[in-house]
Amino acid sequence: MSLPMLQSAPETREEIRSQLTPTYQAELEHQQYRIVGHHSAVKVCGWTKNMLRGEGGCYKFKFYGIRSHQCMQMTVNLSCANRCTFCWRGTKAPVEREWNWEVDDPDFIIEESLEAHKTLLNGFGGNEKVSKAAFEQSKHVGHVALSLTGEPIAYPKINLLCQKFHEKNISTFLVTNAQYPDAIKNLNTITQLYLSLDAPNKELLKQVDIPLFPDFWERYIQSIQNVAQKKYRKTARLTVVKSINDVQPEKYAELIRMGDFDFVEIKGYMHVGESQKRLSRECMPNHEEVRAFGMKVLEELNKQVNENEKYEFASEHLPSDVILLAKTKYNKKTWIDFDRFFELINVTKPPENLDAMEYSKAREDVKESPNDFGVTQ
Numbered sequence: 001m002s003l004p005m006l007q008s009a010p011e012t013r014e015e016i017r018s019q020l021t022p023t024y025q026a027e028l029e030h031q032q033y034r035i036v037g038h039h040s041a042v043k044v045c046g047w048t049k050n051m052l053r054g055e056g057g058c059y060k061f062k063f064y065g066i067r068s069h070q071c072m073q074m075t076v077n078l079s080c081a082n083r084c085t086f087c088w089r090g091t092k093a094p095v096e097r098e099w100n101w102e103v104d105d106p107d108f109i110i111e112e113s114l115e116a117h118k119t120l121l122n123g124f125g126g127n128e129k130v131s132k133a134a135f136e137q138s139k140h141v142g143h144v145a146l147s148l149t150g151e152p153i154a155y156p157k158i159n160l161l162c163q164k165f166h167e168k169n170i171s172t173f174l175v176t177n178a179q180y181p182d183a184i185k186n187l188n189t190i191t192q193l194y195l196s197l198d199a200p201n202k203e204l205l206k207q208v209d210i211p212l213f214p215d216f217w218e219r220y221i222q223s224i225q226n227v228a229q230k231k232y233r234k235t236a237r238l239t240v241v242k243s244i245n246d247v248q249p250e251k252y253a254e255l256i257r258m259g260d261f262d263f264v265e266i267k268g269y270m271h272v273g274e275s276q277k278r279l280s281r282e283c284m285p286n287h288e289e290v291r292a293f294g295m296k297v298l299e300e301l302n303k304q305v306n307e308n309e310k311y312e313f314a315s316e317h318l319p320s321d322v323i324l325l326a327k328t329k330y331n332k333k334t335w336i337d338f339d340r341f342f343e344l345i346n347v348t349k350p351p352e353n354l355d356a357m358e359y360s361k362a363r364e365d366v367k368e369s370p371n372d373f374g375v376t377q
Helices: 013-017 022-030 046-052 059-064 106-126 132-138 158-167 181-185 202-209 216-227 249-259 273-277 287-301 338-345
Strands: 034-036 040-042 071-075 143-146 171-176 192-196 233-240 263-268 311-317 322-327
Touching: 022 034, 034 106, 040 106, 046 071, 046 106, 046 132, 059 263, 059 311, 059 322, 071 106, 106 132, 106 158, 158 171, 171 338, 181 216, 192 216, 202 216, 216 249, 233 249, 233 287, 249 287, 263 287, 287 311, 287 322
Parallel strands: 071 143, 143 171, 171 192, 192 233, 233 263
Antiparallel strands: 034 040, 040 071, 263 322, 311 322
């Protein structure tokens, strides 16, 4: 009887250092990703392309004033500690609880990512639908969304990376899956922190997120509690999967109050990518259903609380199937005052926990039409 063949060990140390197998890297590059170093990646967002063509910006423009054609979508960690059912990622994507790879330098990541983003946009220069002004503006990245895939907050030098972005007058949004409470606790000021609230109870969180950590619920709760200690802008993100996690709005409200979130985004699940193999199309709610569930959460949020602790419906973006709730103290001043943010953060000793109200301002009147998206024509 012949013995089963053993898999050979990695041939070079480079393979150990990188998060990606050659097969998975080729797959990502085929999907228009650009891999940076051992664990980072850049991809042009569809909304960036839309805004360049004058077809509209994403909800982050309407809600917060971020111009999509000057936004870079990336990650500094392709690996994740969850296998979320609603995620577009495939099973070839790396999953790991702890960091086990080479740590690339923040300066290298930033410079290479900006260059990769610029290269990916080059083809738009010859597009007749793209205004010259918009294309020229797109060469100057003003915002980075650390959310493309994986778990960016697990990158060991995340604080230094964000500081370096700020020094270049590039604002930062970072999305975390609420499984790294210590990293959240140690996170210095960023422009806006997102935390995924994917379920209202332990059983559903296990079903929806398929977490690797055995103490996933305790990590989830501790992450939310650590968010509450942050004074800078923080947002709870609820991805609504119809007939699965659109339950117990009172429990979601309890978690939101626990985290003392400034904003709450309630967004419909999109039936795209590898999630189509795990969920049916019926799991994708329409905007009316997203809004209805959001109103239930809002009603629960405002039960038996002081006036200064209440929330209100602030905005919605129909193309993205998302609504925005905000604390009433903002008086719908949900936009970011970027000039003020950089003035406050780019000092000799940057504040570790900047007050959100110091760099928030009134929203501009944004029309959801192709020709009014903040681009100088």
